[in-house]
Structure formats: C-alpha cells, structure tokens
Amino acid sequence: MQLTNRTLDELAPGDSAELRRLVTQDDLYVFAASSGNYNPMHLSDSDLDGNGESERVAPGMFVASLISAVLGTQLPGAGTLYRRQVLDFHQRAHAGEELLCRVQVREKLGDGHVRLATTVRRLSDDALILSGEAEVLPPPTKISLQQVEVPGLIVQRHRHFEALLARARPLPALPTAVVCPDDANSLGGALLAAREGIITPILIGRAEAIRKAAAEAGEDLSGIELIDVPGSEEAASALACRLVLEGRVAAVMKGHLHTDDLLKPMLDKATGLRVGRRFTHVFVMDVPGQPEPVMVTDAAINIAPDLPTKVDICQNAIDLALSLGMEPRVGVLSAVETVNPAIQSSIDAALLSKMADRGQIRGGQVEGPLAMDNAVDMGAARTKGLRGGVAGRANILVVPGLDAGNMLAKQLAFISHAEGAGLVLGARVPVILNSRSDSAMSRLASCAVAALHNARGAT
Structure with a gap:
C-alpha cells in the first residue's frame, strides 16, 4: 500500500x-x-x-x-x-x-x-x-x-465445518452404534450430535459405567437406547458389527476404547464389516485461512502402506471428498517433487499418479510426488515449474506413512489451530473415529461427515 x-x-x-x-x-x-x-x-x-x-x-x-x-x-x-x-x-x-x-x-x-x-x-x-x-x-x-506492512490476521473460525453441519442437519438422523461411551468426552460428543439431529445414538457397553459418565457430565439419557455389554470392549464392538449387519445402524462411533479394540471385530471375515477395500483413515481438517477443507490420509490405521494400500487410501479419500461436495485434488506427498529411486514414497507417488491417468483410481485428480510446500502453495509450485490441476491446490494429502500423517494432522491442529473430523472408510458403514483430546466441534463434525458420506452412498 x-x-x-x-x-x-x-x-x-x-x-x-x-x-x-x-x-x-x-x-x-x-x-x-x-x-x-x-x-x-x-x-x-x-x-x-x-x-x-x-x-x-x-x-x-x-x-x-x-x-x-x-x-x-x-x-x-x-x-x-x-x-x-x-x-x-x-x-x-x-x-x-x-x-x-x-x-x-x-x-x-x-x-x-x-x-x-x-x-x-x-x-x-x-x-x-x-x-x-x-x-x-x-x-x-x-x-x-511506498509500502506499509502490517501483520496478517487469520480468524480462528471453522467455517467449513459450520457449512458441513448446515448440510447434514436436514438429513434423516443417522442411526449410530456408539461403542463404550463411558467417559464425558465420548458420551458428550454423541449426545451433542443427537441434539443437533445429526445422529440417533445407540449406546453399547457397560451400562453402569455409561450411566455414571452421564451423571458426572450432567447428561440425560432419557429416550436413548442403551445396550448393556458387561464383557470386553471387543465384545461391545462385535455387537455394533451385528447391529450393522442387521440393518439397525448405519454408522459406528468410537467411544472410550482403543482403536485396535474397536476395529478388530470389524475385520473378521465372517462377522465383520469388510467389503473389499482396506480400512483407511481420513482426517478432514478445517484449517483457518484455507479456502476449503484439507484431508490428511492415512494418519491412524495403516502404518507403512504398500502401493495397493495407497490405492485404496486414495480412492476412499476421493469418494469421501465427493460426498462432501469437494472437487478431489490428491497430492501424494514425498520429501521431493521428482522421482528419486532411493525414496520409495516418490516412486509410489509417481505410480499412483499414472494409475489415476489410466483409470485405476477414479473420481479425482491425482498428482505426485509433491513436497508439502508445492502441494498446497501455488507460488511454491510455480517456482518449481509444476503445472496441472493439483500442484499448489491439493485438498487431499496422501502421506507416505502413519508417522508423517499423524505429525501433519497434529501440526495443523495444535499450531495452525485446525479442527479435525476423523473417519474410517472401507467398511460397510462409516466409522467415526475421534481422539480422547478432540473438541466437541471435532466430534460433531465427524458425525456430520459420516452422515453426508452415508447419504451419498444411499442415493
């Protein structure tokens, strides 16, 4: 100025x-x-x-x-x-x-x-x-x-999640099995989503512990179905799978239990929820200052994914992005934006990009390898001479492994003040996966994302 x-x-x-x-x-x-x-x-x-x-x-x-x-x-x-x-x-x-x-x-x-x-x-x-x-x-x-500079401001407001909630509220409430919601955070998140009309929860787990958590949080469980499972947490998850197969619920939500205990019964070939693709996790991140949500995948399930797993990671994320009304632009991340035979993630990224060109990954643009800067910043992409529809504009970030994904998602949350909605895809129904430290907005947004994804699958 x-x-x-x-x-x-x-x-x-x-x-x-x-x-x-x-x-x-x-x-x-x-x-x-x-x-x-x-x-x-x-x-x-x-x-x-x-x-x-x-x-x-x-x-x-x-x-x-x-x-x-x-x-x-x-x-x-x-x-x-x-x-x-x-x-x-x-x-x-x-x-x-x-x-x-x-x-x-x-x-x-x-x-x-x-x-x-x-x-x-x-x-x-x-x-x-x-x-x-x-x-x-x-x-x-x-x-x-000639020039006056003042610090830029980013308003820490989560407009993208607000928009997703506005789209999810008119939908029929999503019948959801909530597994072991026996602490204030997990129970409160499920009940908040119920009050917003996003889900209809069925609480599964040790009834005494769930009622105690409700009493301590000042929550009223009147009118909410509660199924007592006095055994292990895996038993509660197995019951949730049975409710899915019986058609009683259309989503599963993690409560106060370890992710492995939640997912293990779902992977059972006879009684679980597998439908062909691998289970993959997606963080839908509402990052202040960004023009649209940013997805990070996989940051919670697949530790060191091979190429076939990365294909499913890409396809699941693309399908979810379409459910949310986004134009999927997948940036496959590596440490570099050129193929280096010594860096396996750069080779995988190039193969995924070519597989998308040949129709083996469908519904969105896939480009890689891309470094983080030239995946999300147009200036950095142009400096490196990168063209195309993804470089500088990626809204799905496929990471090399769980370490990188978890670090990236937490950096966005704790340094960039993002909120994250977590979902497991590849199962018969969406699985809502939240961390114990997640805010009420994260839990509510996760339910909204699951409802929108379910609605697209039902049409």
Whole structure:
C-alpha cells in the first residue's frame, strides 16, 4: 500500500476521498476480539429475534472506523490526528454488504484544524448508513510511503465445518452404534450430535459405567437406547458389527476404547464389516485461512502402506471428498517433487499418479510426488515449474506413512489451530473415529461427515 498525505496548505474546501469495503463475518469477529464487544447481535450464530437467521449486524463503531481509515490513509492522510467526530446512524450495515465511505473538506479552521463531512452508504441501494462530521489536525509535513506492512490476521473460525453441519442437519438422523461411551468426552460428543439431529445414538457397553459418565457430565439419557455389554470392549464392538449387519445402524462411533479394540471385530471375515477395500483413515481438517477443507490420509490405521494400500487410501479419500461436495485434488506427498529411486514414497507417488491417468483410481485428480510446500502453495509450485490441476491446490494429502500423517494432522491442529473430523472408510458403514483430546466441534463434525458420506452412498 502506498500512502501520500496532504498538508494543511494542500487542502481546500470541496476536496474529497472515498473507500469501498465489503463487510465480512470475519471483520465482525476481529472487531469483537480487538474491542471486547461480544454483543451477540454482531456474531454469526446469534438469532435474537427468532426469525431463523443470524442478525450479523456490523457494530456501529466498526462502520465508523471506515471514516478513520479514509482520514488516516487518504485525506488528509498519514500523520492525521483526530480532534472530534460526530456520528449519526440512520440504518444498519450487515456482513455481506459493500459500503462506500466518503469524506469531504468543509472548511479550514483558524487554529490549524480542518472540518470534514463524513458519510457511509450501502452500495446496493445507496442507503445512508451513517453521517457526521470530523475535525482533525492535518499532518504538518509531507509524507510519501511506498509500502506499509502490517501483520496478517487469520480468524480462528471453522467455517467449513459450520457449512458441513448446515448440510447434514436436514438429513434423516443417522442411526449410530456408539461403542463404550463411558467417559464425558465420548458420551458428550454423541449426545451433542443427537441434539443437533445429526445422529440417533445407540449406546453399547457397560451400562453402569455409561450411566455414571452421564451423571458426572450432567447428561440425560432419557429416550436413548442403551445396550448393556458387561464383557470386553471387543465384545461391545462385535455387537455394533451385528447391529450393522442387521440393518439397525448405519454408522459406528468410537467411544472410550482403543482403536485396535474397536476395529478388530470389524475385520473378521465372517462377522465383520469388510467389503473389499482396506480400512483407511481420513482426517478432514478445517484449517483457518484455507479456502476449503484439507484431508490428511492415512494418519491412524495403516502404518507403512504398500502401493495397493495407497490405492485404496486414495480412492476412499476421493469418494469421501465427493460426498462432501469437494472437487478431489490428491497430492501424494514425498520429501521431493521428482522421482528419486532411493525414496520409495516418490516412486509410489509417481505410480499412483499414472494409475489415476489410466483409470485405476477414479473420481479425482491425482498428482505426485509433491513436497508439502508445492502441494498446497501455488507460488511454491510455480517456482518449481509444476503445472496441472493439483500442484499448489491439493485438498487431499496422501502421506507416505502413519508417522508423517499423524505429525501433519497434529501440526495443523495444535499450531495452525485446525479442527479435525476423523473417519474410517472401507467398511460397510462409516466409522467415526475421534481422539480422547478432540473438541466437541471435532466430534460433531465427524458425525456430520459420516452422515453426508452415508447419504451419498444411499442415493
């Protein structure tokens, strides 16, 4: 941004400047965080008038701050200081509306100050939002700055999961066997998804422990089916498999048990849930600042996948992406973006890319090998001379092995503040797989992802 100001001598009555600004929901969150004004009228999840829509009213002082932006950057510009501002509000601005802020010099006062008329209008209908008057002290010296840099901001809001939940709520509640939900987190996540209308849970496990967890969490189990399985955790998972085969449930959700104990009965050839492909795990990550969800696979089941397993990893992830309305762009990761015979993951990546070209992997674009930077950053991809529809734009990241996948997913969660929804694919029904440390949003989003995937499979 280049800033050139105007001193008192350069100003004359009638001089004007203006600024256009699209008000976004993120603007309102940033203003709430910086000002401490948490009035729910200004936040996306409020519906104080009960009409079914969030108000998303832009705070009056946020709208007024546009005037300060014009005064401080254009007229008079850099170095300007406020003396007084009069504000009259006529209508309300909302997130999603584009505003036009205009200031005009009225007169130069005898004490070196300048009086300006100030207005903010909504561009769509020219409605007057704000009018008023400012008195400022113009900059005493001429300033011309070629570039002004301020730190970038990323709003830690999970809009992609909010969108998935909005799509999942109208669907019929997904009958879900919840295995061993005998702690507050796993039980609370299942009950939250039930209250949101995403799933209809059937709780399976030691009934006494589940009721105790509910009591400690202040949860009410009235109207929720609870099947007592006093034996091992594997026995509870085996019962969940039987409910799937009987058609009573269309998903399985992990409770407070180890992943191996949950999945072992599902792998039984006679009574399990295998349908041909290998079981693979996908993290659907909502990363603040990214334009769409990012999938990381496999980060929980296949430790050192060979090429046939990676084919299933790719295909399962593509199928899930299609269920979520995404355009699947699979970046197969390695340490390098060229094939190196000494790096097995680069060879596998090249083979997967060619297999997709030949139709052995269907439904999405597959490209590799790609390093992490040129998989997700267009600038890095162009620097390396990479072209095509995936490099720089990958939304499915296939990792070389479980170590890399687990590290990548946790880096996104704990450093980049992402939320992750976990799902096991390749079984007869989606298996909702959450960690004990997962937030309520992660558990709820996992259920929404499972419901959307199930709905696509049922059509």
